[in-house]
Amino acid sequence: MTEKLTISGPADLIAIVPHLLGNRPKESFVVLTARRNTLGATLRMDAPAAAAPLDYAQMMTTYAANDEKATASYVILYTDETGGDGPFPYAEHVAALSIELATARMPVRQVLLVTSAHWGTYGTAERNPLDAIKDSQANATLTYFGSATDIDVYNPALLGRWALPVEAPEGTDEDLEMACLTWQAVLDADGTPDTETARALAAAFQHRHLRDYLFRDTITTHNGSFGDVLTGKFTGRPNWARVDRAEAIAFELMKVVPAGQRAPMLSLMGWLEWLKGHGSQADRYLKLAAEDVSGFRLAVLLRELINNGHIADVARNENMSYNRRLI
Amino acid sequence: MGHGYILTEDDQPAADASLAEDILELQLLTAGDKTGPVDVGHAREHHNF
Numbered sequence: 001m002t003e004k005l006t007i008s009g010p011a012d013l014i015a016i017v018p019h020l021l022g023n024r025p026k027e028s029f030v031v032l033t034a035r036r037n038t039l040g041a042t043l044r045m046d047a048p049a050a051a052a053p054l055d056y057a058q059m060m061t062t063y064a065a066n067d068e069k070a071t072a073s074y075v076i077l078y079t080d081e082t083g084g085d086g087p088f089p090y091a092e093h094v095a096a097l098s099i100e101l102a103t104a105r106m107p108v109r110q111v112l113l114v115t116s117a118h119w120g121t122y123g124t125a126e127r128n129p130l131d132a133i134k135d136s137q138a139n140a141t142l143t144y145f146g147s148a149t150d151i152d153v154y155n156p157a158l159l160g161r162w163a164l165p166v167e168a169p170e171g172t173d174e175d176l177e178m179a180c181l182t183w184q185a186v187l188d189a190d191g192t193p194d195t196e197t198a199r200a201l202a203a204a205f206q207h208r209h210l211r212d213y214l215f216r217d218t219i220t221t222h223n224g225s226f227g228d229v230l231t232g233k234f235t236g237r238p239n240w241a242r243v244d245r246a247e248a249i250a251f252e253l254m255k256v257v258p259a260g261q262r263a264p265m266l267s268l269m270g271w272l273e274w275l276k277g278h279g280s281q282a283d284r285y286l287k288l289a290a291e292d293v294s295g296f297r298l299a300v301l302l303r304e305l306i307n308n309g310h311i312a313d314v315a316r317n318e319n320m321s322y323n324r325r326l327i
Numbered sequence: 328m329g330h331g332y333i334l335t336e337d338d339q340p341a342a343d344a345s346l347a348e349d350i351l352e353l354q355l356l357t358a359g360d361k362t363g364p365v366d367v368g369h370a371r372e373h374h375n376f
Contacts (some may be wrong), residue, residue: 046363279364
């Protein structure tokens with residue numbers, strides 16, 4: 001595309017964050033790396049609960065340093081905290097982050113504060129209305145060209161209240177071959193699978209061994225190693241359209257089974273969101289999986305990995321990572 | 328003299344064993360502090376930001 005999006009001020013900068021991340025940050029720190037007059041990576045982390053300022057700042061800077069071309073950065077703090085004894089919230093963390101980013105040769109150009117009532121330059125009395133962000137040129141342009149934030153494949157209202165349970169196959173080599181072939185055919189086709197096919201796939205997902213292979217084969221650029229696939233190390237850029245489709249199909253499979261059998265598909269959706277760099281959305285799906293089947297092991301383990309701040313390898317690499325639909 | 332090992336039924340992996348879960352458990356042995364999930368996005372050059 002040749003459309004040009006110009007960031008002419010802080011309202012534009014704040015406006016593009018949800019378009020880049022796919023969600024509207026709350027109680028978060030966001031760092032945007034910059035290269036001359038363009039932006040590089042956007043990172044969001046939960047505001048520190050108990051993390052020491054230096055530890056927190058070093059972790060965030062390590063993530064930002066994945067952008068090797070960055071020469072500067074912006075910091076946006078989203079919070080309704082008032083700052084306790086000090087005049088500004090998370091003052092020590094902001095100071096530590098500014099020092100660490102400067103040390104990493106990404107000096108901070110501006111720190112902004114966004115609350116649920118206003119926004120302004122951090123450390124000042126500036127108070128601007130939030131409408132200025134919504135009405136910004138950047139938001140209008142991105143929205144006009146079809147970028148949408150907060151897209152969610154999962155809609156519980158569409159799941160229905162009752163469906164017959166499926167029975168997991170035994171897990172023979174023939175079962176595995178059949179499940180993988182069916183999964184591939186469904187992902188390569190258009191539209192949604194018929195009920196019989198959907199139930200056969202949903203049944204295969206109930207078997208842990210078969211499920212692992214279906215997870216792996218969702219990505220076509222894998223080297224065969226489950227360890228590499230799970231952590232997002234691929235041999236080439238994934239076919240992200242296929243990944244989007246896999247998420248949509250996973251939701252379709254959830255419709256043909258009752259509650260208590262949806263956890264494997266929710267786990268797939270969570271894992272795929274994590275590969276895309278959407279840790280928050282991934283965490284949400286995996287939490288739902290662990291609620292659908294109490295303590296569902298794969299979801300619990302993936303959640304633990306994600307909540308330890310792991311970023312999938314593929315999401316760190318700007319040439320391999322998921323492209324949100326922007327102009 | 329080498330030892331002869333008998334593979335009993337208990338030694339065999341379960342038919343529905345999950346390699347993915349085993350790998351994740353190993354990975355988590357060296358996990359650091361809890362920070363919460365991280366979101367990452369990349370601007371593309373053609374975005375002209």
